Amino acid sequence: MRRARRVVVTGIGVVAPGGIGTRNYWDLLTAGRTATRTISLFDAGPFRSRVAAECDFDPVAAGLSRRQIRAWDRTTQFAVVAAREALADSGLDGAVTPERTGVMVGTACGMTISLDREYAIVSDEGSGWLVDDRHGAPYLYDYFVPSSMAKEIAWETDAQGPVGIVSTGCTSGIDVLIHASDLIADGAADVMVAGASDAAISPITVACFDAIKATTPRNDDPATASRPFDRTRNGFALAEGAALLVLEEYEHARRRGAHIYAEIAGHASRSNAYSMTGLRPDGVELADAITSALDMARLDPAALDYVNAHGSATKQNDLHETAAYKRSLGPHAYRVPVSSIKSMIGHSLGAVCALEVVACALAIEHSVIPPTANLTEPDPELDLDYVPVTAREQRTNAVLSVSSGFGGFQSAMVLTRP
Incomplete structure (x- = not known):
């Protein structure tokens, strides 16, 4: 049954392989360009699959402070930058009703890169069974708890309504939008900043997918490595990125003259x-x-x-x-x-x-x-x-x-x- 309170998309923000920002992302998709390449974030030489779609992301150019760059995992950096673009695009930036605004973020892997790095440090590159916590970063707890990502966006947005995390593996990005949409439809919020972020191109992630042979071994031709529906397909190309959307109750959006991209109908x-x-x-x-x-x-x-x-x-x-x-x-x-x-x-x-x-x-x-x-x-x-x-x-x-x-x-x- 169609819900009494309708939910629409009024803002979009993107950090994606081959395109930072919504316009660049859409240009890449409509041009049919591919962003897959040989992994550059670490030495992937020993692995079966050595290709991925990485984001050419400069946190300074994206507007993050040195303190934020030091404190936030790459996943959080992506999410915050995408959320900022979405809020600016919606026209709500700085003009939300805090108690009627919420944040929901989806992620499959959380702060993989920072956890991987910090474990290597506290274990002396894996040589010590008992780790030495004195060498861990002061932000290690934030890396361990993915809700820290939603917290940062809530603080940036001044969102005092429902805030949380959805983690259902590879469906997290759609499931979090379903959950956020339902919160608006049920009257718990009028505006939700919702979406997903993952930056998990790291040795542990690549090793996991290598073990089950889910990723493509087409390392000699990275640009054409991902071949959905093709007879020669042989696995997916790992990637990273984020997309945050501003979801809004329809009448709330209409009253303020917001641009509406689409309605979440079902x-x-x-x-x-x-x-x-x-x-x-x-x-x-x-x-x-x-x-x-x-x-x-x-x-x-x-x-x-x-x-x-x-x-x-x-x-x-x-x-x-x-x-x-x-x-x-x-x-x-x-x-x-x-x-x-x-x-x-x-x-x-x-x-x-x-x-x-x-x-x-x-x-x-x-x-x-x-x-x-x-x-x-x-x-x-x-x-x-x-x-x-x-x-x-x-x-x-x-x-x-x-x-x-x-x-x-x-x-x-x-x-x-x-």
């Missing part, structure tokens, strides 16, 4: 209760999430103009996802354009879903569908319209974004033209 989440990393080939749980999100939005599947896919470029996901579209959308699955922007910006774990929701809002705003880069060899088992290589101009009134995460999490969100 959403749903499911679990397959099946496997930590495995997916059922029939896609039934994801299909159910899609159907429930469409029902909430009161939309027929045929009303969808675009599907922003999870599209991780793993063999099992792309088959599972394609099956879910056919099950939930019926004949329209063969007509609606589907694309994966992970082909260009990689898979930034919990953050990427928020970046994908941003892409959906911008697709509605500009009536342009981003392409699936590197899709040059169609897989005969994947027979939908995956918008290969080149962006497509097309009016988009209703867009579906989906996400699938380790642990069996499946989430879907429907955005519509306001």
Whole structure:
């Protein structure tokens, strides 16, 4: 059932591979450029997968003070910079009602880089079983508790309403927007600054994905390493990034004359209760999430103009996802354009879903569908319209974004033209 209080997007902020800021991000997506490259944040020589989509992020140029740079993990730096852009874009910057404003941040891995670095220091590069806490940074507790990221944004925003963290693995970025949207719909807040951030390109993360062979070993050609829906796909490209959005109750936004990018019309989440990393080939749980999100939005599947896919470029996901579209959308699955922007910006774990929701809002705003880069060899088992290589101009009134995460999490969100 459609909610009495409607929720709209009135501000967007982005830190992404290949594009800091929303405009640069959208230019990269619509141009079909890829941001994957050989890892430069550390020496990845010993690893199976040595490619990633890194952010060319200069914290000083982004407006952070030396004190903030020292105190904050890269994940928090991304989140704060994205939140600042979103607030400025919304026109609410400095003009919020504190007790009616909240902050929700999603993350899959939290402060990975700082924890990795600090452990190496207090253990003397891993040589000591008993660590020496005297050498730890004074901000070590903040690195250990991801809620510190939400706290920093709340302080910057003067948000005194609901504040918290959502961590559901690779669906964190969409699940946090669902939660924030529900808080507005239920009357707990009028404005929520919500989104996700992950900066986990570190030895421990790369080693974990190497162990299960989830990431691509296509190290000789990083620019084309991420190949969703392509016959030659062999794993995702790790990435980092952040996207924060200003979500607002519709009448609240209308009264102040805010620019509205899109309305969050429907959403749903499911679990397959099946496997930590495995997916059922029939896609039934994801299909159910899609159907429930469409029902909430009161939309027929045929009303969808675009599907922003999870599209991780793993063999099992792309088959599972394609099956879910056919099950939930019926004949329209063969007509609606589907694309994966992970082909260009990689898979930034919990953050990427928020970046994908941003892409959906911008697709509605500009009536342009981003392409699936590197899709040059169609897989005969994947027979939908995956918008290969080149962006497509097309009016988009209703867009579906989906996400699938380790642990069996499946989430879907429907955005519509306001």
